[in-house]
Amino acid sequence: MKIRHVHNGIFTPTEDIQAVLVPPATGFYWIDADLEDLIVLQPLFNLHDLAVEDCLSEEEQRPKIEIHDGHYFIVINSIRFDDEEIFLRALNIFLGRHFIITVTKQKINELRSLKPVLWEQEVDKPDRFLYHLVDLVVDNYFFVGDRIEVRIDNLEEDILMHTKKTHLNEIIGLRSEILWLKKVLGPQREVIATLNKKDLKLIDDQLQKYFSDIYENAVKISETFDTYRDLMSNLREAYQSSLSNRANEIMRVFTALTTIFMPLTFVTGVYGMNFDFIPGLHMHNGSYVLLGFMMFLGLGMFYIFRKKDWL
Known part of the structure; x- marks a missing residue:
């Protein structure tokens, strides 16, 4: 567990967990925790039992936002593409008035990329921290989408030039992953829409308008993966035609x-x-x-x- 006091984008590490319970004069606290740390954090911050249970669950969590007394529990999915398979990693976030807690099972690249953004934007509040984190997560979908598009183009060219039986397995596998990803994008888009429109006391009204930009990007991503799904269907037809x-x-x-x-x-x-x-x-x-x-x-x-x- 890493505890940092964030003020104007500047990080100051601390090990005094009791100090985090008191709102600082300036800035806020960011706690980057593992699953085991929830045993200590739950009673200190009065984290809801169901939210902690969702974090500890072995099952894949659906993106969502829950409103609890004194904090919000938000689940969003970070995406990663390793050329062969698409991975989604749950990012669990507890947002309070003077703190934000991120809980992950694996390492999330967006958390490491977030630090220079916070420093550049001189972030001083946890809701702005949340905004920049969600923005990085959504932007990464565009990067993965571009790589998937390149793979589809290469696969199409390879099918037209040298058709192989293994191409069918690649088409079916990639199409299944795209369809699976489409199911995840719907709930994640709803979470961002809630951050954009719903009256949330822990998020500044002015900041909510910025979430509309993220929501538009989420819609674009969903439409892009719709296109990829259609391209995979066309690719399968091209494969069958090439075989014929x-x-x-x-x-x-x-x-x-x-x-x-x-x-x-x-x-x-x-x-x-x-x-x-x-x-x-x-x-x-x-x-x-x-x-x-x-x-x-x-x-x-x-x-x-x-x-x-x-x-």
Whole structure:
């Protein structure tokens, strides 16, 4: 657990947890805690039992905001994309009048990126801290969206150039993750809408207007992932079409080869019959003449097929 006194964006570490209970003359306290720290923090700050239970739960938490006496409990999801899989990490936030507590199970990149933003903006209140944190979380969705778009473009190009059976698994896997992510974006957008519109005593009225900008970004992200979902459907159709074209191409080659060998097979069948009277049967060097004729016939048909672009 790390305790910091924040004043005008300047961090001052402290280890006196009892001092945090009293509102400071200036600034506020930020407590960056682990799950185990909630045992100490809950009785000190009178954190609601259900909120603490949600933090400790092994199940994936839905983004939400709960209003309790003296504090708000907010859950938002940070996103991470490792080229193969999309990860969502819950960020649990307890917002008080003079403090803010962040509780995470894993490391959240946005918390590390937040410090220079707080210093630059000279943040002096916990509600402004919350605003900049949510803003960073939402902005990261755009970054992940761009990487997903690049992956879709590369996958599409690879399918059109070299179709493989593994491409179908990639399409299904990525589409499933996008659909799963879409389900999360809805509740998260509702949380931001609540921060934007609802009368919340612990958030300054002037600051609430800034949440409208974050809400607009959240709507854009949701619409962007709708587009990605449609692109994945188009990509699957392109995969099926590419497979069909490839199968047709193979069948065309096989058909052309069969057509070329049909007259050759007929000739060899005729001269393979056990009759004494077959034209050219007793001709001197007749076998070479026949082989030459068959070669001329096969190459001639091959040339005609190539000229007509059948091969």
